[in-house]
Amino acid sequence: MTVFLPPPDFLDSPRGRRFAAPPQQYRTDALPDEAAVVIVGGGLAAISVAGTLWHAGVRDFVIVDRAGRLGGQFLRRADILGQRVLRSPYDHHPGVEGYRDCELLDFARLQWSLLTDGERLQVRMAQAGHRSVVPMDVLEAYCDHVVAMHGLAARAWQGEVQQVSPNEDEVLVRTSLGDVRAATVVLCTGEEATPAPDDWWPGDATPTGVGYWCDPAEPAGGETVVVGAGLSGAHLVTNALAAGDRVHWIIREESERYQCADVNASFFRAEGRSRFHGTSWQDRLLMMRQHRRASVMFEFRPRLTAAEEQGRLTVHRGTTVTAVHGRADGGPSVELADGTTVTGERVLLALGTRPLIGSELLPTDVVRARDGWPDLEEVTLAYRSAPRVHALGAAACMALGPAARNIDGHRIGTSRIVPSILRQLDTPARLTEVAHV
Ligand SMILES: Cc1cc2nc3c(=O)[nH]c(=O)nc-3n(C[C@H](O)[C@H](O)[C@H](O)COP(=O)(O)OP(=O)(O)OC[C@H]3O[C@@H](n4cnc5c(N)ncnc54)[C@H](O)[C@@H]3O)c2cc1C
Numbered sequence: 329m330t331v332f333l334p335p336p337d338f339l340d341s342p343r344g345r346r347f348a349a350p351p352q353q354y355r356t357d358a359l360p361d362e363a364a365v366v367i368v369g370g371g372l373a374a375i376s377v378a379g380t381l382w383h384a385g386v387r388d389f390v391i392v393d394r395a396g397r398l399g400g401q402f403l404r405r406a407d408i409l410g411q412r413v414l415r416s417p418y419d420h421h422p423g424v425e426g427y428r429d430c431e432l433l434d435f436a437r438l439q440w441s442l443l444t445d446g447e448r449l450q451v452r453m454a455q456a457g458h459r460s461v462v463p464m465d466v467l468e469a470y471c472d473h474v475v476a477m478h479g480l481a482a483r484a485w486q487g488e489v490q491q492v493s494p495n496e497d498e499v500l501v502r503t504s505l506g507d508v509r510a511a512t513v514v515l516c517t518g519e520e521a522t523p524a525p526d527d528w529w530p531g532d533a534t535p536t537g538v539g540y541w542c543d544p545a546e547p548a549g550g551e552t553v554v555v556g557a558g559l560s561g562a563h564l565v566t567n568a569l570a571a572g573d574r575v576h577w578i579i580r581e582e583s584e585r586y587q588c589a590d591v592n593a594s595f596f597r598a599e600g601r602s603r604f605h606g607t608s609w610q611d612r613l614l615m616m617r618q619h620r621r622a623s624v625m626f627e628f629r630p631r632l633t634a635a636e637e638q639g640r641l642t643v644h645r646g647t648t649v650t651a652v653h654g655r656a657d658g659g660p661s662v663e664l665a666d667g668t669t670v671t672g673e674r675v676l677l678a679l680g681t682r683p684l685i686g687s688e689l690l691p692t693d694v695v696r697a698r699d700g701w702p703d704l705e706e707v708t709l710a711y712r713s714a715p716r717v718h719a720l721g722a723a724a725c726m727a728l729g730p731a732a733r734n735i736d737g738h739r740i741g742t743s744r745i746v747p748s749i750l751r752q753l754d755t756p757a758r759l760t761e762v763a764h765v
């Protein structure tokens with residue numbers, strides 16, 4: 329069998345370069361009382377949907393994000409992990425599809441003089457239709473470019489959305505900046521870290537020395553224990569090794585899974601989505617489990633293998649955590665199902681993410697959660713019992729397929745949501761301009 333082994337330095341793109349993209353300027357004044365569309369959350373999904381609304385002639389939209397910077401949560405999380413490149417290729421981007429906008433690959437080519445030789449090679453690979461690795465720096469500047477080109481920052485406010493109350497004619501959106509009445513709403517609230525199971529430790533307080541992948545953490549200077557077999561776990565392991573720590577890596581699976589993407593590529597294409605649509609709820613749950621499994625980019629393999637051979641990394645394969653204890657006389661300890669106890673100065677949990685499905689904002693009888701997923705209409709991604717409220721991003725996985733939480737999935741979702749919004753705003757003339765996938 330041929331093993332695909334790209335060099336690990338593809339992961340080491342520089343961060344903090346000054347690319348040719350205008351800085352974002354946000355609104356700090358009062359929110360308007362009314363808007364055609366309110367977009368809750370200002371992440372990569374919001375950038376996709378707002379840019380498409382702009383092209384469809386809808387400029388009366390309001391974006392409310394607690395972080396205050398469009399795309400900011402994603403970039404902040406990636407920086408906490410030290411993730412310097414995207415997992416998804418150049419053709420997955422948060423720009424607008426079908427309007428001859430500058431796309432991510434075009435944008436990277438414009439920054440040629442600032443790219444490293446390895447990054448230029450990746451651009452060439454993408455141009456030739458091969459798998460490519462995109463620097464986080466380039467994505468960040470591209471987001472700023474899309475935001476500036478579509479005037480999105482002028483419609484973005486920093487605030488917390490507290491409640492979304494739909495009725496037949498409009499939706500009342502309650503925020504920390506005041507209330508807005510909207511004809512239609514799109515929830516783009518993203519995902520949160522999956523918490524540890526209740527029985528890992530008593531009480532609600534996380535034991536001292538235990539943290540999640542999305543919390544900033546200083547190097548421990550000793551031994552680090554990482555739980556979780558996905559890309560975030562691999563970043564935490566690599567960072568701790570680079571800081572000189574000895575690392576225990578606990579993974580449930582019998583072996584690490586190395587693959588390019590975290591989702592089977594067919595789900596970004598029509599045939600994959602139709603395979604998903606044609607099945608029962610139970611089969612979809614099964615597909616979500618089968619096609620969204622923890623895995624790590626190929627580039628990590630040489631470094632992790634070398635660290636294990638040198639004895640700096642111990643991988644505990646095929647076992648699960650049964651308990652985590654804080655210790656008064658040192659760092660926390662982790663008990664495993666195979667009877668082993670592992671101790672370290674700190675324990676880092678990378679147990680995956682779970683979608684925010686609207687439960688914290690909408691009435692329960694609108695979300696109608698089933699197995700942790702909201703009840704969405706498949707063609708429009710609107711809540712079945714509140715057609716003026718749509719969900720984009722991870723929350724739409726059971727309607728759109730496993731790719732919904734990925735950058736390219738946001739564009740597929742956008743192409744369903746925007747026609748629905750235009751119908752609700754009664755602007756049919758523009759409908760034909762938006763591709764319906
Ligand atoms: C470390 C990491 C790496 C990833 N790498 C890739 C990759 O390479 N390629 C890929 O396709 N996908 C990747 N993903 C998946 C990725 O998260 C999504 O593609 C993308 O960030 C999701 O965009 P989003 O807008 O749905 O969520 P986010 O970008 O997380 O944005 C959600 C926003 O909603 C805001 N928000 C939520 N609730 C409220 C509220 N009540 N009021 C106000 N604001 C609110 C948050 O502040 C946040 O800014 C990665 C995920 C992680 C965690």
